[in-house]
Amino acid sequence: MADDFKVTDPRTLRAYAHPLRVRLIGLLRSEGPMTATRAAAALDDNVPNCSFHLRQLAKYGFAERVPGADARERPWRATARTTSWDDDSDDPAMRAATDQLNSVLLGVFTQRAQDYLATRADEPAEWRAAAGFGDMLVHVTAAELRELTEQIEALASRFDDRAADPAARPAGSRPIQLIQLAIPRGPVS
Structure with a gap:
């Protein structure tokens, strides 16, 4: 693949x-x-x-x-x-x-x-505490937003091997979907 x-x-x-x-x-x-x-x-x-x-x-x-x-x-x-x-x-x-x-x-x-x-x-309870919803408002340039997105992707990439290799998954792990929305609010200033 x-x-x-x-x-x-x-x-x-x-x-x-x-x-x-x-x-x-x-x-x-x-x-x-x-x-x-x-x-x-x-x-x-x-x-x-x-x-x-x-x-x-x-x-x-x-x-x-x-x-x-x-x-x-x-x-x-x-x-x-x-x-x-x-x-x-x-x-x-x-x-x-x-x-x-x-x-x-x-x-x-x-x-x-x-x-x-x-x-x-x-x-x-441990999964209810770990999962959930939240948001943050940050003031960034387009370049900083791209950098922030790349950093988030790099953090998540440390678990990439687990997607293709079930043996790499620790006991108790579950598939979790991280959903990214980076949505500008308001006009460009």
């Missing part, structure tokens, strides 16, 4: 900008290869719908069939550990596509947070 799938084409970004497609790729990345049937069960969706969206993801390079799979079991896998794109294009089509994808991602992330809140009471 490649490390990153860099999308530079607005059509490909729009193809990815669907809540189920984003969730399918996330599932393949976190759980490994699986059939449309297993994906449908994991995402509480139907098999034909997952199968269609997996084929669309393959059409645009996000997913592929596992080589050597038999005709009965036809698992899919993600082609890269991450997907990235630039948000600084001056091309109106690319800006519209990135805005569409970012809007879908915000919806998926919001739903994940709501799902967590719905089951939070069932979590052990």
Whole structure:
């Protein structure tokens, strides 16, 4: 699997900008290869719908069939550990596509947070204390914000080996999604 799938084409970004497609790729990345049937069960969706969206993801390079799979079991896998794109294009089509994808991602992330809140009471106290919500208001330049983002990513990257190697995960660890929103408030001064 490649490390990153860099999308530079607005059509490909729009193809990815669907809540189920984003969730399918996330599932393949976190759980490994699986059939449309297993994906449908994991995402509480139907098999034909997952199968269609997996084929669309393959059409645009996000997913592929596992080589050597038999005709009965036809698992899919993600082609890269991450997907990235630039948000600084001056091309109106690319800006519209990135805005569409970012809007879908915000919806998926919001739903994940709501799902967590719905089951939070069932979590052990140590996990309720460790997880949660918060925000900070900082006054930074664009260059400082980019540097801050890079520092946050560097901190989280120390756990990268655990994504691909279950043996590297310490006892008691769980998959945790860190969601980053760096949103300017107010006009440029």
